[in-house]
Amino acid sequence: xxxxxxxxxxxxxxxxxxxxxxxxxxxxxxxxxxxxxxxxxxxxxxxxxxxxxxxxxxxxxxxxxxxxxxxxxxxxxxxxxxxxxxxxxxxxxxxxxxxxxxxxxxxxxxxxxxxxxxxxxxxxxxxxxxxxxxxxxxxxxxxxxxxxxxxxxxxxxxxxxxxxxxxxxxxxxxxxxxxxxxxxxxxxxxxxxxxxxxxxxxxxxxxxxxxxxxxxxxxxxxxxxxxxxxxxxxxxxxxxxxxxxxxxxxxxxxxxxxxxxxxxxxxxxxxxxxxxxxxxxxxxxxxxxxxxxxxxxxxxxxxxxxxxxxxxxxxxxxxxxxxxxxxxxxxxxxxxxxxxxxxxxxxxxxxxxxxxxxxxxxxxxxxxxxxxxxxxxxxxxxxxxxxxxxxxxxxxxxxxxxxxxxxxxxxxxxxxxxxxxxxxxxxxxxxxxxxxxxxxxxxxxxxxxxxxxxxxxxxxxxxxxxxxxxxxxxxxxxxxxxxxxxxxxxxxxxxxxxxxxxxxxxxxxxxxxxxxxxxxxxxxxxxxxxxxxxxxxxxxxxxxxxxxxxxxxxxxxxxxxxxxxxxxxxxxxxxxxxxxxxxxxxxxxxxxxxxxxxxxxxxxxxxxxxxxxxxxxxxxxxxxxxxxxx
Numbered sequence: 001x002x003x004x005x006x007x008x009x010x011x012x013x014x015x016x017x018x019x020x021x022x023x024x025x026x027x028x029x030x031x032x033x034x035x036x037x038x039x040x041x042x043x044x045x046x047x048x049x050x051x052x053x054x055x056x057x058x059x060x061x062x063x064x065x066x067x068x069x070x071x072x073x074x075x076x077x078x079x080x081x082x083x084x085x086x087x088x089x090x091x092x093x094x095x096x097x098x099x100x101x102x103x104x105x106x107x108x109x110x111x112x113x114x115x116x117x118x119x120x121x122x123x124x125x126x127x128x129x130x131x132x133x134x135x136x137x138x139x140x141x142x143x144x145x146x147x148x149x150x151x152x153x154x155x156x157x158x159x160x161x162x163x164x165x166x167x168x169x170x171x172x173x174x175x176x177x178x179x180x181x182x183x184x185x186x187x188x189x190x191x192x193x194x195x196x197x198x199x200x201x202x203x204x205x206x207x208x209x210x211x212x213x214x215x216x217x218x219x220x221x222x223x224x225x226x227x228x229x230x231x232x233x234x235x236x237x238x239x240x241x242x243x244x245x246x247x248x249x250x251x252x253x254x255x256x257x258x259x260x261x262x263x264x265x266x267x268x269x270x271x272x273x274x275x276x277x278x279x280x281x282x283x284x285x286x287x288x289x290x291x292x293x294x295x296x297x298x299x300x301x302x303x304x305x306x307x308x309x310x311x312x313x314x315x316x317x318x319x320x321x322x323x324x325x326x327x328x329x330x331x332x333x334x335x336x337x338x339x340x341x342x343x344x345x346x347x348x349x350x351x352x353x354x355x356x357x358x359x360x361x362x363x364x365x366x367x368x369x370x371x372x373x374x375x376x377x378x379x380x381x382x383x384x385x386x387x388x389x390x391x392x393x394x395x396x397x398x399x400x401x402x403x404x405x406x407x408x409x410x411x412x413x414x415x416x417x418x419x420x421x422x423x424x425x426x427x428x429x430x431x432x433x434x435x436x437x438x439x440x441x442x443x444x445x446x447x448x449x450x451x452x453x454x455x456x457x458x459x460x461x462x463x464x465x466x467x468x469x470x471x472x473x474x475x476x477x478x479x480x481x482x483x484x485x486x487x488x489x490x491x492x493x494x495x496x497x498x499x500x501x502x503x504x505x506x507x508x509x510x511x512x513x514x515x516x517x518x519x520x521x522x523x524x525x526x527x528x529x530x531x532x533x534x535x536x537x538x539x540x541x542x543x544x545x546x547x548x549x550x551x552x553x554x555x556x557x558x559x560x561x562x563x564x565x566x567x568x569x570x571x572x573x574x575x576x577x578x579x580x581x582x583x584x585x586x587x588x589x590x591x592x593x594x595x596x597x598x599x600x601x602x603x604x605x606x607x608x609x610x611x612x613x614x615x616x617x618x619x620x621x622x623x624x625x626x627x628x629x630x
Contacts, residue, residue, distance in 0.1 A: 003050045004063040007077055007130055010046040010091065014039055014123030018116045025112025033102035036115040040098055040122055044091035047084070047126070054084045055481055062132055062196050072187075078132030078195045081482030082267075085333060086129040086260050088478070089340045093252030094122035096457045097244040100348055103451035104244060104355055114154055118245070121147035125253045129260055134183045134193040141179065141225075141257060145172040148254055151245045152238045164237035171234045175224025179261075182217025185210055186268070198268050211271040218265055219281070226258025228318060229288040232311045236295075239303035243351025246303060250310045251344035259314065259336055262321045263329065266486035273324055273487075278408075281322025286413050288315035289420040297427050300362050302350045305431065306343070309386065312420060313339050319417065320401045323408040326489025327500060331400035333479045338385070338393045338468060345382035345461035349375055352450040352458065353435060362431065367440025371447040376436050378458035383432055385465040387425035391511040393468035393475075396498070403502035470511050472498055 001009075017039030024032050054061055060080040067075045098118060105111060124147055127140035145168075153165030187193055189203050189210050203211040222228070227235040235255070239246050249255065262281065265272045292312030299305035317339070320332030352375045353368070354360055369376040385394035398421055405414035449455065468475050473495045480491045492499040497506035 003053050006046045006050045010043045011127045013043050014119040018119035021115040022112040029106040032111045037098040040094045044095045047087045047091045051084050054079045073135050074133045076132035077130050081485050083129045085478050085482050090125040090253050093340050093344050097248040100454050100457040101244045102453045117147050117150040132195045152241045161240045164240050168234040168238050172224050175221040178217045179221030182214040185214040222258035222261040226255050226314050227311045228284050229291045236304045236307040239307050247344045247347035252340040259317050278322050278324040282319050285315045285319030286416045293420045293423045301360050306346050323404050325408050326483050326487045328404035329487050330483035330491050331404045335397035337475050338397045341464045342382045342385040349379040355450050356447045362434035365435040366438045369436035372449045374455045378462040381462040381465050383428040387428050388421040391469045391507045393465050396472045403500040407501045470507050
């Protein structure tokens, strides 16, 4: 099978399985889950199968089939290191998310609809990153928003869920309109929608202004999709979705579409190499990092906390991509891969805790490490990784981002990134303590580990955090060529470490030293235990409370104690956030669309009808633009 055929099948198979999924809605719930999982596994295998050929090719592998010849629209594919990297992330994590869903969603109703949306979403994401025509890319771009609306609002009987879905729909489609405007600006100046034509010819001389307009429009689309400030607020609200959905949307797919678009702009626009654009992108990423992590620090809802960390970590990627150097782009793409792994693991760990306890609040947990050892292992590893602790994968990509920022003359961005990493660590100290250690509430004494399919996904992701941290050369085999194709240059990496202009990171030596330290620490601990006094009686273990009879459960150290000082010190910032932050704008726009949808159909849950209405609005806007242009 040739590369192009395999790529087309990888995109098509999820849609074929999605068409069949509703017909199986009365079948055994786990059978439905395994059916969807096999479909995405086939796509993932096809993508993995074509990866060596794409990386070996001297130039991007392209194919173009006339679709609407009169308008110059093609069904075209553009396969290079960047597209294959994002396709591997989407299909690989899509497989793990569906595997996790087999048991996690087995008790839910409407699984035919759930698996249909999941399969269509993954297929749309694959189409988006493999497309070689701007209009085809935009169609898949919009389909990811449509399918995410169905997934976020899966529990359609709950008003909160439908409102969150509508909010995400509106904000991502506002960005979509800007993207579509930019696409038509490109077409009217270059005469083509095809990536290879645009990359070869570029904007004609004297059209620099319109190139700037196109870049700005693309950036707005990327900011909305990848939850950058100030269009970030839809993501925390979207945590009402099932756990596997939040993991897929927040970690591996939906939010990565904007990251892909920013990286792809290096292919399409030579003007994007200007220092002024780099500064704009770096500023967007840096501000988003800080806003995201400071909001995450004060959350007690576990999934909302993770959502704000997604916002912050995407800020790292955007900052790195904005540096405009090979090392910067490589660091951003490496963090993109790592984020899919550690944040996907964290969201699935959150899902496991919710599955076992029925609660999302950190204050309802405690002492679960003994009850759920596999989840505890995965959570600790992923938390250490996102916090940038060596030798896990998150440290490597963050270290590369710091190095790239300093090397590119943005030392202040490296300082901001380091501060954000410290705040991330503080946030996850709270998470790990509140969930796994401390006093255990009475109602959690009988909690058990989650089913095997859920454990498998957690273990695979946790081990990947370790492997990619200890041997960063493995992901850099794909990331290096992808970055070099966008910004010419090279990355020096061996199986023992990575070398940059700023310094050298040798993870194998560091890992060995860490292991020796851990072993010595354990030996000292057990040696001290042997000489410890006899075990105290039960009475001596009770807290000293002045003679009063108080339940020890009342003495629990809650998550609030870990951020009250910070919240009081930054009262204006958190006061604005507590009042809804940017929600007054987001929900205002959503309300306008909702009222229009209610007029179009009595219930606002009509996804397809709402999408048709939005398309009509978009066409009116575009028609106005084209008339103005002519």
